Amino acid sequence: VSAxxxxxxxxLIDAVAGTDHKSLGxxxxxxxxxxxxxxxxxxxxxxxxxxAPGMQVVSRDAYDQLxxxxxxxxxxxxxxxxxxxxxxxxxxxxxxxxxxxxxxAAVTGFWTLLAGGVTMWSGFLTTNGAGKAGxxxxxxxxxxxxxxxxxxxxxxxxxxxxxxxxIVLAACVLATVLTRRAPGMTMLRLPIFSxxxxxxxxxxxxxxxxxIVAMGLLLYERGFGGVFDSAGGPIAYQHLFxxxxxxxxxxxxFPFVGAVAETIAVxxxxxxxxxxxxVVSLLVFTALSMSVWAHHMFATGQVTNKYFSFTSxxxxxxxxxxxxxxxxxxxGGAILLRTPMLFAVGFLLQFxxxxxxxxxxxxxxxxxxxxxxxxxxxxxxxxxxxxxxxxFFAGVYFWFPKVTGAFLREGLGxxxxxxxxxxTNVTFFPMFVLGYDGMQRRIADYPxxxxxxxxxxxxxxGSGVIALAVLVFLVNVAVSLTFRREAGxxxxxxxxxxxxxxxxxPPHNFDALPPIRxxxxxxxxxxxxxxxxxx
Amino acid sequence: xxxxxxxxxxxxEFRHLDRLYVPxxxxxxxxxxxxxxxxxxxxxxxxxxxxxxxxxxxxLESVYAxxxxxxxAVLVVTTFRTESRVDALAGRPxxxxxxxxxxxxxxxxxxxTGVSDTGSGLGPPVLHVPxxxxxxxxxxxxxxxxxFYMPGLRFKRDAFPRRYTSFDLDFDHAxxxxxxxxxxxxxxxxxxxxxxxxxxxxxxxxxxxDRRATTRSPGAGP
Numbered sequence: 001v002s003a004x005x006x007x008x009x010x011x012l013i014d015a016v017a018g019t020d021h022k023s024l025g026x027x028x029x030x031x032x033x034x035x036x037x038x039x040x041x042x043x044x045x046x047x048x049x050x051x052a053p054g055m056q057v058v059s060r061d062a063y064d065q066l067x068x069x070x071x072x073x074x075x076x077x078x079x080x081x082x083x084x085x086x087x088x089x090x091x092x093x094x095x096x097x098x099x100x101x102x103x104x105a106a107v108t109g110f111w112t113l114l115a116g117g118v119t120m121w122s123g124f125l126t127t128n129g130a131g132k133a134g135x136x137x138x139x140x141x142x143x144x145x146x147x148x149x150x151x152x153x154x155x156x157x158x159x160x161x162x163x164x165x166x167i168v169l170a171a172c173v174l175a176t177v178l179t180r181r182a183p184g185m186t187m188l189r190l191p192i193f194s195x196x197x198x199x200x201x202x203x204x205x206x207x208x209x210x211x212i213v214a215m216g217l218l219l220y221e222r223g224f225g226g227v228f229d230s231a232g233g234p235i236a237y238q239h240l241f242x243x244x245x246x247x248x249x250x251x252x253x254f255p256f257v258g259a260v261a262e263t264i265a266v267x268x269x270x271x272x273x274x275x276x277x278x279v280v281s282l283l284v285f286t287a288l289s290m291s292v293w294a295h296h297m298f299a300t301g302q303v304t305n306k307y308f309s310f311t312s313x314x315x316x317x318x319x320x321x322x323x324x325x326x327x328x329x330x331x332g333g334a335i336l337l338r339t340p341m342l343f344a345v346g347f348l349l350q351f352x353x354x355x356x357x358x359x360x361x362x363x364x365x366x367x368x369x370x371x372x373x374x375x376x377x378x379x380x381x382x383x384x385x386x387x388x389x390x391x392f393f394a395g396v397y398f399w400f401p402k403v404t405g406a407f408l409r410e411g412l413g414x415x416x417x418x419x420x421x422x423x424t425n426v427t428f429f430p431m432f433v434l435g436y437d438g439m440q441r442r443i444a445d446y447p448x449x450x451x452x453x454x455x456x457x458x459x460x461x462g463s464g465v466i467a468l469a470v471l472v473f474l475v476n477v478a479v480s481l482t483f484r485r486e487a488g489x490x491x492x493x494x495x496x497x498x499x500x501x502x503x504x505x506p507p508h509n510f511d512a513l514p515p516i517r518x519x520x521x522x523x524x525x526x527x528x529x530x531x532x533x534x535x
Numbered sequence: 536x537x538x539x540x541x542x543x544x545x546x547x548e549f550r551h552l553d554r555l556y557v558p559x560x561x562x563x564x565x566x567x568x569x570x571x572x573x574x575x576x577x578x579x580x581x582x583x584x585x586x587x588x589x590x591x592x593x594x595l596e597s598v599y600a601x602x603x604x605x606x607x608a609v610l611v612v613t614t615f616r617t618e619s620r621v622d623a624l625a626g627r628p629x630x631x632x633x634x635x636x637x638x639x640x641x642x643x644x645x646x647x648t649g650v651s652d653t654g655s656g657l658g659p660p661v662l663h664v665p666x667x668x669x670x671x672x673x674x675x676x677x678x679x680x681x682x683f684y685m686p687g688l689r690f691k692r693d694a695f696p697r698r699y700t701s702f703d704l705d706f707d708h709a710x711x712x713x714x715x716x717x718x719x720x721x722x723x724x725x726x727x728x729x730x731x732x733x734x735x736x737x738x739x740x741x742x743x744x745d746r747r748a749t750t751r752s753p754g755a756g757p
Contacts, residue, residue, distance in 0.1 A: 321603070
């Protein structure tokens with residue numbers, strides 16, 4: 001190793017072109033989190049508009065842009081990239097590698113994401129405003145007749161760039177697992193988080209190219225027509241879109257399950273229970289995830305509902321096994337309820353509501369009623385916000401000491417957690433009731449006579465509490481970085497290799513690796529040192 | 536698929552299925568909550584507590600997976616049966632209504648009568664239907680995708696341009712129902728409401744005869 005390679009770039013050069021996966025991972029998380037804040041501001045405007053019947057805050061046209069950009073920002077620019085960003089930072093460490101595979105390609109993933117986000121958001125500066133055909137942009141609503149203007153084109157290009165970014169990042173993370181594992185790190189000794197990243201990358205690589213194809217066709221349709229003009233055109237677009245759009249739901253889920261699994265095992269002070277069942281269920285889930293897409297299309301009357309209902313409901317089996325293993329790890333453990341563990345338990349209980357309502361909408365005769373209503377809005381916010389975002393915060397509190405060398409504050413963390421719990425449930429639970437009562441999604445206004453005002457006002461108040469919780473989190477980060485409480489290499493008693501190096505890790509990640517004889521090499525080394533097991 | 540008149544009562548079918556899925560969901564939620572609370576209370580870290588070294592229980596996990604599969608099988612089979620009834624088309628429906636969705640209103644035309652309603656500036660379009668009769672709907676759109684949704688009937692179906700979608704519905708009692716567009720269709724999506732007026736068959740026939748007479752009168756158009 002030359003002296004130049006051993007000295008990492010700093011400052012501006014690192015921010016633009018630094019190839020160290022830890023620096024890149026941090027930049028990706030920061031960028032995605034900035035999009036989360038931006039998308040959250042849009043949500044607050046939407047909720048203010050819906051607090052009471054009548055148009056008070058924005059115009060109908062602005063409302064359509066805002067809800068479209070809220071969903072698009074959260075899905076394309078926050079949850080998906082932040083999931084992959086966790087992998088960029090953690091997977092090389094967990095497999096005992098010095099660097100991510102194809103680091104320069106990974107850096108383009110950052111710039112492509114930034115370009116995609118800026119392109120999509122620049123639609124707000126155009127005459128007709130930003131993309132306003134929902135995050136799904138169904139044809140023919142998204143064609144140039146029904147949604148004229150450059151903003152919609154910019155949206156399409158932005159989505160394509162974000163998808164390209166995800167494919168590149170997923171390829172790099174997957175290649176790292178396949179080619180850069182340390183001696184002794186067999187596939188069946190991968191930490192659970194790294195396994196969840198493997199399946200996430202597989203789904204990304206197989207499904208996101210189809211999204212880029214759909215966006216390309218849509219752009220051509222808008223420019224020249226003739227793509228979706230036949231009787232089957234609009235349904236063909238939906239097939240292409242949802243072939244991406246359902247696997248992506250699990251791309252936005254698995255890495256966070258992985259973060260929760262690591263958190264639960266470490267804070268229950270025992271090895272993860274049911275490792276092999278978990279790995280098998282992740283793989284089964286991934287395989288099934290590629291054949292459930294048309295459950296978004298039950299109400300079209302143009303798909304084989306029974307087949308897609310069967311595959312979707314069958315997901316309950318691997319999902320149930322994952323839940324079993326997570327809870328079985330807690331039972332028999334010695335549980336420490338620190339902030340990461342609180343968020344992990346919050347994830348378990350709240351995602352459950354999202355998962356069970358998912359089984360419900362997987363039944364076509366039930367879905368005929370609730371699809372495209374606020375019931376579905378409640379369902380996917382319980383999976384994405386009450387689920388994935390809670391698990392993301394579990395991971396942030398868990399790995400922040402590793403990434404920065406300093407702890408996040410416990411007290412502020414608990415305030416953050418409880419405000420999030422209150423805000424999330426006050427916002428989204430009423431939406432189940434509203435949807436069941438027939439309130440359609442994506443409406444800018446509702447008639448006073450339907451009696452929906454009370455629950456909508458409640459949801460709006462809840463969204464303010466979520467905003468407050470996120471502010472507390474930002475304060476926590478600022479305070480914890482300014483007045484540091486040093487964490488040391490392994491503050492929690494970790495299991496996997498990222499805890500076998502300093503916090504933050506050196507540019508080359510490891511000075512030495514412990515022997516790797518299980519999925520918990522750091523725990524093994526600790527037990528050997530304590531004389532618990534013979535060497 | 537054909538079935539005798541009167542079995543596609545979507546409201547009833549929905550209620551039966553809902554009453555299977557909701558209790559199953561509540562039981563599962565209760566079990567998970569109980570297990571998590573049990574773990575948090577019983578297995579909190581204490582000075583004298585050594586965490587279990589056990590890492591697998593393959594028999595238990597396999598049995599559990601089979602139980603899950605059995606629950607899934609019950610749900611799927613019940614769903615399939617219900618769906619077959621809900622999606623069935625009657626051999627001889629009592630009436631056919633052609634529904635045309637467009638930005639941002641509905642047109643209801645009663646096949647073979649020349650009678651139709653598109654609403655007016657004074658109020659939303661009204662869909663008149665007889666109770667106790669299987670009504671065949673033939674749905675299409677003139678522009679973007681809309682969705683013909685009656686929350687009270689627990690049913691919606693998407694309206695696609697350049698394509699007709701047929702389905703049967705029964706209206707089991709007289710009265711008014713809310714109708715909405717459920718698929719986002721642009722600027723006035725939230726205003727695309729309609730009203731369903733379900734009337735006793737005799738009343739419906741009288742209404743239709745009255746409207747036909749009006750329609751045929753000179754100057755009233757085709």
